[in-house]
Amino acid sequence: MTRIAVLVSGGGTNLQALIDAAEANAATGRKEYDAYEIAIVIADRECYATERAKKHGIPVAYALPPAGVPRADARRAVSDRVLALARDSKADALVLAGFLTIMSGEVISDYANRIVNLHPALLPKFGGKGMWGHHVHEAVLASGDAESGCTVHLVDDGCDTGATLLQKRVPVVAGDTPETLAERISHVEHEAIVEGVRLLAKKLTAAS
Numbered sequence: 557m558t559r560i561a562v563l564v565s566g567g568g569t570n571l572q573a574l575i576d577a578a579e580a581n582a583a584t585g586r587k588e589y590d591a592y593e594i595a596i597v598i599a600d601r602e603c604y605a606t607e608r609a610k611k612h613g614i615p616v617a618y619a620l621p622p623a624g625v626p627r628a629d630a631r632r633a634v635s636d637r638v639l640a641l642a643r644d645s646k647a648d649a650l651v652l653a654g655f656l657t658i659m660s661g662e663v664i665s666d667y668a669n670r671i672v673n674l675h676p677a678l679l680p681k682f683g684g685k686g687m688w689g690h691h692v693h694e695a696v697l698a699s700g701d702a703e704s705g706c707t708v709h710l711v712d713d714g715c716d717t718g719a720t721l722l723q724k725r726v727p728v729v730a731g732d733t734p735e736t737l738a739e740r741i742s743h744v745e746h747e748a749i750v751e752g753v754r755l756l757a758k759k760l761t762a763a764s
Contacts (some may be wrong), residue, residue, distance in 0.1 A: 557756035559595040563645035563655035565691045568605025570653040573746035575612050589761050590754040596645040617641045630668045632661050639663035664713050669740035671711035674749050679707040682714030706745045708752030721755050
């Protein structure tokens with residue numbers, strides 16, 4: 557069974573999808589090769605996602621950025637705290653489910669090929685610094701692209717540059733706004749994050 561640490565910053569709907577899938581698998585009593593359990597939920601700010609975790613008895617911890625330091629130093633401090641928490645919880649992998657801090661430092665090498673991120677666009681398009689939330693959807697609509705979607709990818713030392721595990725596609729329709737496009741993508745995000753984590757769990761199980 558692969559133990560994952562889920563990193564969150566917001567409402568936690570993708571975390572909820574992971575919780576629901578894990579609980580459904582556990583209810584069957586089967587120990588599948590791609591099964592996972594959520595060892596800990598780590599937040600970089602106060603957010604509703606932590607309440608979702610608590611309701612299901614999942615441990616919650618915080619990796620809060622220190623105040624009054626340059627952004628790069630704050631990101632490194634959050635990353636180092638995430639690494640310590642992940643090690644303490646014996647997490648085999650990290651799952652970024654709407655986590656807004658761009659991680660750096662030892663956590664990237666220590667968990668190399670064991671960190672997945674969900675991005676709300678079809679990478680390599682519309683990725684990189686500043687491409688999150690409504691900014692992504694605004695850029696898609698401005699481009700005139702006929703489709704968008706989401707990508708689950710491995711995390712490396714770049715920003716949205718790691719190898720793609722899977723993508724889900726949705727159409728862009730006439731009259732779309734960033735909000736309507738985001739809503740359409742959110743439905744496939746929930747499927748994608750679960751499928752992506754199961755793919756990673758399968759790879760880790762096969763390698764062990």
